[in-house]
Amino acid sequence: MYDMSPQDIERLAELSRLRIDAASIPALQKDFQAIVGYVSSIQNIETGNTGHTRHDIANVMRSDDEAYESGRFTQDILDQSPDREGDYIRVKKVL
Amino acid sequence: MLKFSHIDSIEKLHQGYLSKDFTVREIIDDYLAHIAAVNPEMNAYLEIFDDIDDLVNRAEQMIASGDIHPLTGVPVAIKDNMLYKGKISSASSRMLEHHRATYNADVVDNLLTQGAIIIGRTNMDEFAMGSSTETSAFGITKNPRDMTRVPGGSSGGAAAALAMDGALISLGSDTGGSIRQPASFCGLVGLKPTYGSLSRSGLMAMASSLDIIGPLTKNVDDAERSFYALARHDENDSTSIPQSMRDAVTSRIPKxxxxxxxxxxxxxxxxxxxxxxxxxxxxxxxxxxxxxxxxxxxxxxxxxxYYILMPAEVSSNLARFDGVRYGLRVEQDTLIDTYKESRTQGFGPEVQRRILLGTYVLSHGYYxxxxxxxxxxxxxxxxxxxxxxxxxxxxxxxxxxxxxxxxxxxxxxxxxxxxxxxxxxxxxxxxxxxxxxxxxxxxxxxxxxxxxxxxxxxxxxxxxxxxxxxxxxxxxx
CATH class of the missing domain: 3.90.1300.10 (Amidase signature (AS) domain)
Structure with missing residues (x-):
């Protein structure tokens, strides 16, 4: 059984940068018990010696000589920010 | 009812254009009038684009000059997670309710080049997470075959738009069944192409190693035409299949x-x-x-x-939504609380559930x-x-x-x-x-x-x- 305590849920919420109301924790516990219980079924399957890579595609990065000119997308990107000051994105001070 | 409902395939549409039985304008006006009548009840489309006229004019010029591509003049619906420059693409989430695309998805570019008529964007489960389109932040979409039932999901709006005769083809995205399940629920053909065959550039990421764009259509022939019209190598998608690998495929006659x-x-x-x-x-x-x-x-x-890999990738892909660079910001006293509050108010319950689940399966001791x-x-x-x-x-x-x-x-x-x-x-x-x-x-x-x-x-x-x-x-x- 995969029982998750309210503290476990709060810890996951903290890692996920989400705020979970105390009132919604019991429902989440129930959901997770069902879902994690279900997906745990894979732990008993023998995987043999197969690896977990498949892609035959390699060297997908573009070469440096085709770089676009500096600043070409700057305004488009900054315009998306909810709060900016000049060419900076404004946020609350961290320290 | 659609006046041109008998024109129910790309082949018939193109034959009609070429023999001048009708014009692109007549077809699109017919569709738009029909959508205006049925969409308020169905909620398949979240928005009908305001520059369709330009696309119609261009398609008519292309046809007049004999410059005809597989999707020229074809009315197409796109899912709300595909970028179309300058237009809102919200993934049916509060998080991106006012987000305007800064560039075109490769499929959108391809549609425009071919002279397709992009009608509007369709409702979906929030960030493509769901099987019924009920997790959309912008209301449910009804199944045109029975209004008391779901159209499936996550491409439920795409399926309903087509089933209600609001487009001739719909583009959806499929991470675990999000094209095929709604197609089945609404009586349509749905294709999930080979991973990497159509570009993911400009498709909002859900689970990047599984996501693919594909068509919903009224028949297999249209699915085939749409697939070959939209599949191509794209250097902006690092997992796009190179041309050499496509050329090396030997087709076989199935038995x-x-x-x-x-x-x-x-x-x-x-x-x-x-x-x-x-x-x-x-x-x-x-x-x-x-x-x-x-x-x-x-x-x-x-x-x-699937329910391990998908949430793992979801939790990682959706980490980018922090209220800083784009999307919803709910200002709080500290930066960390701003992240939390923006994400908590921006994401619905199913998205939050999958982020938490993904965080769990990736966390130390469980990885x-x-x-x-x-x-x-x-x-x-x-x-x-x-x-x-x-x-x-x-x-x-x-x-x-x-x-x-x-x-x-x-x-x-x-x-x-x-x-x-x-x-x-x-x-x-x-x-x-x-x-x-x-x-x-x-x-x-x-x-x-x-x-x-x-x-x-x-x-x-x-x-x-x-x-x-x-x-x-x-x-x-």
Whole structure:
């Protein structure tokens, strides 16, 4: 059984940068018990010696000589920010 | 009703344009009038774009000058997670309610170059997470076949837009069944192409190793035309299949179709679905296919593998939404609380559930037991598929375990909702193509689908079998 305590849920919420109301924790516990219980079924399957890579595609990065000119997308990107000051994105001070 | 409802394929539409039976303007005006009448009730489209006139003019010029591409003048709906420069693309989330795309998705660029008419953006489950379109932040979408039932999801708006005659083709995205399941629920053809065959550039990421764009259409021929019109290598998608690999594919004429009997024996599959599937098998036999039983125990574990890998990638991909660079920001006293509050208010319950689940399976102490194990099993499934498709051309199952369900029926039971994807996820995990073709009806009169899976880049096999099946089905009706 995969029982998750309210503290476990709060810890996951903290890692996920989400705020979970105390009132919604019991429902989440129930959901997770069902879902994690279900997906745990894979732990008993023998995987043999197969690896977990498949892609035959390699060297997908573009070469440096085709770089676009500096600043070409700057305004488009900054315009998306909810709060900016000049060419900076404004946020609350961290320290 | 659509005046031109008899023009129900790309072929008929192009024939009509070429023989001047009607103009692009007449067709699109007909569609727009019909959408205005039915969409308020259906909520398939979230927005009808305001520059359709320009596209119509351009398509008419292209046709007049003989510059005709596979999708020229074709009315197309796009899902709300595909970027169209300057227009809102919200993934049906509060988080991106006012977000305007800064560039075109490759498929959008391709549609515009070909002179397709992009009508509008369609409703979906929030960030493509759901199987009923009920998780959209912008209201439910109804199933045009029965307004008390869901259209499926996550591309439910795409399916409804097509089923209500609001477009001739719809583009959806499919991570675990999000094109094929709604196509089946609404009586349409739905194609999940080979992973990497259409570009993911400009498609909002859900689970990047599984996501693919594909068409929903009214017949297999349109799916085939749409696929070849939109599949191409794109250097802006690092997992796009190079041209050399596409050229190296040898097409084969399908003869042998597998039936995974033990996979079909599990609980939760409705009697109607079983009966319809057996009828479909008979039609395939009558069409001359050899049916063979196949045994692949890993298929039964595909859904569990999926519900580890998908949330893991979701939790990672959606970490970018922090209220700083774009999307919703809910200002708080500290930066960390701003992150939290923006994400908490921006994301709905299903998205939050999957982020938490993904964080769990990736966290220290659980990573090996869940994520890593699932990745090994994914490798094993890919290997098993390779071996399987060396011997047979395709295998078939029903598309869904039941027909379309009622609103609210599965909303409070996530695991039961997840079971909707049981037949469709294996193709995503292995990266191979799969097609859903309407096969019959359940006892509620709701459509059911036949699900055909083929080998890597073997879309042509799907189209050949799909067309034969359509022909046999229609001959019998």
């Amino acid at each position: 042998k179709i597998g039936v995974p009997r033990s996979f079909l024996a599990q609980d939760g599959i409705s009697e109607d679905v079983r009966l319809d599937f057996e009828k479909s098998l008979k039609l395939l036999e009558q069409a001359g296919y050899e049916l063979v039983d196949i045994d692949m125990p890993l298929l039964e574990h595909a859904l569990a593998i 090996d037991a869940f994520y890593n194990k699932a990745m090994y099993l994914r490798g094993a499934l890919e290997q098993a598929f390779k071996t399987l498709f060396a011997d047979i051309d395709a295998f078939v199952t029903p598309t869904t375990p039941t027909g379309a369900f009622r609103f609210g029926e599965k909303r409070d039971n996530p695991l039961e909702m997840y079971m909707s994807d049981i037949f469709t996820v294996p193709a995503n995990i292995a990266g191979v193509p799969a097609l859903s073709v309407p096969s019959g009806q359940d006892s509620n009169g709701m459509p059911l689908g036949l699900h055909i899976t083929a080998g890597y880049l073997q879309e042509s096999v799907l189209f050949a079998i799909g067309k034969d099946f359509e022909r046999m089905r229609d001959a019998q009706a």
